[in-house]
Amino acid sequence: MSRKVTKAIFPVAGLGTRFLPATKSIPKEIMTLVDRPLIQYAIDEARAAGIKEFIFVTSRGKGALEDYFDHAHELESNLKKANKTELLDILRSTNMDSGAIAYIRQHKALGLGHAVWCARRLVGNEPFAVILTDDVIMGEPPCLQQMIEAYQETGGSMVATMEVPSEKTKAYGVLDIAEDMGAIVRARGMVEKPKENPPSNLAVIGRYILAPSVMQNLNKLKQGSGGEIQLTDAIADEIEEGRDVFGLRFRGERFDCGSKAGFLQATVAFGLARDDLKHEFGEYLEDIMSMRKAAE
Ligand code: G1P
Numbered sequence: 077m078s079r080k081v082t083k084a085i086f087p088v089a090g091l092g093t094r095f096l097p098a099t100k101s102i103p104k105e106i107m108t109l110v111d112r113p114l115i116q117y118a119i120d121e122a123r124a125a126g127i128k129e130f131i132f133v134t135s136r137g138k139g140a141l142e143d144y145f146d147h148a149h150e151l152e153s154n155l156k157k158a159n160k161t162e163l164l165d166i167l168r169s170t171n172m173d174s175g176a177i178a179y180i181r182q183h184k185a186l187g188l189g190h191a192v193w194c195a196r197r198l199v200g201n202e203p204f205a206v207i208l209t210d211d212v213i214m215g216e217p218p219c220l221q222q223m224i225e226a227y228q229e230t231g232g233s234m235v236a237t238m239e240v241p242s243e244k245t246k247a248y249g250v251l252d253i254a255e256d257m258g259a260i261v262r263a264r265g266m267v268e269k270p271k272e273n274p275p276s277n278l279a280v281i282g283r284y285i286l287a288p289s290v291m292q293n294l295n296k297l298k299q300g301s302g303g304e305i306q307l308t309d310a311i312a313d314e315i316e317e318g319r320d321v322f323g324l325r326f327r328g329e330r331f332d333c334g335s336k337a338g339f340l341q342a343t344v345a346f347g348l349a350r351d352d353l354k355h356e357f358g359e360y361l362e363d364i365m366s367m368r369k370a371a372e
Pocket of ligand 1: 188208211247248249250268269279280281282307308334
């Protein structure tokens, strides 16, 4: 089996109710971190990892997300006429090759596993990546690239993982560890959102490289945690059937942009990482922190 990974699935069908009213009329993936929509961070990370085909699993109300990837001809020619080359470069960096994007509709919200399964015909019999756009990761090299490099060594399937406090494990897929090799762990099992007795505190973060057999496991459409079809269960089935599943403790900082606090933290971190903003923004943050301290 080839270890070349060129296809990535982006499950983007979620309603984003945690961000109402913003998500009343815009998809949550279009929400902006500094000046780029969340989806652009995910796309850039996928491209850096060598992904060539981008499969979006969408739902009703995601039109703005599809439009985002269209070439903005009028805007491009206006910027060109005005000689705004820097803006033109930024705009062009969002362009995608013709035929590189596919949209598949998830007709019912039956869970992450079901969303991934909706893309089965586009993926075919190849290993594929899955990126959850809520998980924004600041890392160098970008997280998916780290995973692709590790996967070249290990084969099998691989999930991104990081340690979380024990009381937070119930919000994640959690790895049961057979062998801890440092950056890479070999899993003996995986549990989605364990209510009690988590097998470890290594949580699955939203980056996956999966063997095509995971799609076959999803064919069973088995209901799991919360009555949903879980991707975690289909990956756990791999282990049951004797195939390898690894976790990679990636290098980088992960932000949960599916939560308001996480989104704000990401805004601060990505703002401070920008040369054009770090000075003014950093001073402002220092000022408000010292005002807060003085008021205490
Ligand atoms: C999903 C997965 C879970 C994973 C998490 C990472 O859960 O089902 O296994 O740990 O993403 O963000 P969700 O946060 O969509 O409920």
